[in-house]
Amino acid sequence: MHNRIDLPYTRYLAPDGRLTGELPAWADDFNLLTRLYRQMVLTRLFDQKAVALQRTGRIGTYAPTLGQEAIGVAIGALMRAEDVLVPYYRDTAVQVMRGVKMEEILLYWGGDERGSAYSDPAVAEDFPICVPIATQALHACGVASALKIRGEHRVTVTTCGDGATSKGDFLEALNVAGAWQLPVVFVVNNNQWAISVPRRIQCGAPTLAQKAIGAGFPGEQVDGNDVLAVYDRVQVALERARQGKGPALIECISYRLGDHTTADDATRYRNADEVKQAWQEEPIKRLQGFLVAQGVWDEGREQKLVAECQALVQQAVDNFEAAGRQPVESVLDYVYAQWPAALADQREMLLERVALKEPVPDEARRTRPAAALQGGPSHE
Ligand SMILES: Cc1ncc(C[n+]2csc(CCOP(=O)(O)OP(=O)(O)O)c2C)c(N)n1
Numbered sequence: 001m002h003n004r005i006d007l008p009y010t011r012y013l014a015p016d017g018r019l020t021g022e023l024p025a026w027a028d029d030f031n032l033l034t035r036l037y038r039q040m041v042l043t044r045l046f047d048q049k050a051v052a053l054q055r056t057g058r059i060g061t062y063a064p065t066l067g068q069e070a071i072g073v074a075i076g077a078l079m080r081a082e083d084v085l086v087p088y089y090r091d092t093a094v095q096v097m098r099g100v101k102m103e104e105i106l107l108y109w110g111g112d113e114r115g116s117a118y119s120d121p122a123v124a125e126d127f128p129i130c131v132p133i134a135t136q137a138l139h140a141c142g143v144a145s146a147l148k149i150r151g152e153h154r155v156t157v158t159t160c161g162d163g164a165t166s167k168g169d170f171l172e173a174l175n176v177a178g179a180w181q182l183p184v185v186f187v188v189n190n191n192q193w194a195i196s197v198p199r200r201i202q203c204g205a206p207t208l209a210q211k212a213i214g215a216g217f218p219g220e221q222v223d224g225n226d227v228l229a230v231y232d233r234v235q236v237a238l239e240r241a242r243q244g245k246g247p248a249l250i251e252c253i254s255y256r257l258g259d260h261t262t263a264d265d266a267t268r269y270r271n272a273d274e275v276k277q278a279w280q281e282e283p284i285k286r287l288q289g290f291l292v293a294q295g296v297w298d299e300g301r302e303q304k305l306v307a308e309c310q311a312l313v314q315q316a317v318d319n320f321e322a323a324g325r326q327p328v329e330s331v332l333d334y335v336y337a338q339w340p341a342a343l344a345d346q347r348e349m350l351l352e353r354v355a356l357k358e359p360v361p362d363e364a365r366r367t368r369p370a371a372a373l374q375g376g377p378s379h380e
């Protein structure tokens with residue numbers, strides 16, 4: 001076969017938490033392992049709350065991380081403050097570990113621009129959540145080029161889904177990363193679905209990781225539900241990039257246990273048995289099984305942890321709700337440094353309607369902006 005490239009696949013923990021082989025030395029640190037566990041639990045509880053807030057109309061849309069917590073948590077534990085994260089929309093776990101506040105994540109999904117103006121200076125250079133598929137991969141290469149030109153030993157990490165790897169942007173990013181040997185690590189969250197498109201019809205190659213080989217740098221697969229496997233391989237990739245040895249791609253094989261977003265209903269296109277089976281593999285129970293077998297985790301610690309995480313999540317919700325609403329025109333304020341004259345009447349129309357508390361009628365939407373969009377005079 002022409003498409004078979006043998007790539008490494010790493011897994012340390014079986015779905016029941018038993019070891020599949022010898023652990024690397026770093027995994028002797030139980031403080032680290034319980035921290036990874038804690039962050040996965042926090043992410044899951046935050047997700048549940050975010051979905052509940054959407055269901056009660058308090059935020060717009062949310063993309064749950066359910067089942068994929070290990071990927072972001074491993075990345076978040078490994079990146080240094082000075083590194084740069086260029087995330088996509090399913091990165092709550094890593095963003096929170098970097099220093100983005102949970103209330104900022106809620107503000108973002110509530111349509112409030114303040115959610116992308118991170119208050120912690122440690123994340124001032126991280127990028128905001130990227131919703132357009134795969135465009136962030138190129139932004140990450142731009143950042144990595146700057147780091148390389150300046151001779152800084154910092155690394156850019158960018159994430160995306162399995163579907164995103166089909167986009168030209170992603171493939172162009174891999175190409176430039178390989179050609180210029182950029183300090184960038186691509187982490188693919190292969191959760192098996194791109195909304196309703198399954199992985200098996202997404203791409204003709206047996207792995208997504210092998211796309212890196214075509215671009216001239218290492219690509220490999222890990223069990224994305226095994227936080228130890230993700231941590232181990234992302235650590236190596238970050239170290240290589242930091243030493244100027246170029247990019248790497250890690251494909252994390254996981255499963256999207258929830259809907260694509262709160263705007264989706266996955267029961268319309270997914271088989272219940274498949275989802276039931278995938279629950280057997282999920283990352284939190286897996287690490288919990290391991291920690292319990294090692295004698296460093298038990299029911300009492302679990303209950304205490306859940307209570308602590310719930311309190312943190314509730315505090316974030318309270319802060320989010322206390323932030324108040326932004327004026328309607330704020331949706332436009334951060335699009336351009338200077339608002340273009342050709343779009344001025346659209347902004348004005350919005351302000352007029354808000355002042356009159358009138359809905360913007362479809363008719364006005366169709367007729368008034370046309371001249372402006374064609375670059376014509378906007379005040380006639
Ligand atoms: C350029 C662009 N095209 C289409 C969409 C609509 N869209 C949103 S998410 C998505 C699927 C992405 O799937 P994947 O890359 O596997 O990431 P996942 O959501 O599964 O984590 C699509 C097509 C978009 N956001 N941007």
Ligand SMILES: [Mg+2]
Pocket residue numbers: 161162163189190191192193194195
């Ligand atoms: Mg996907």
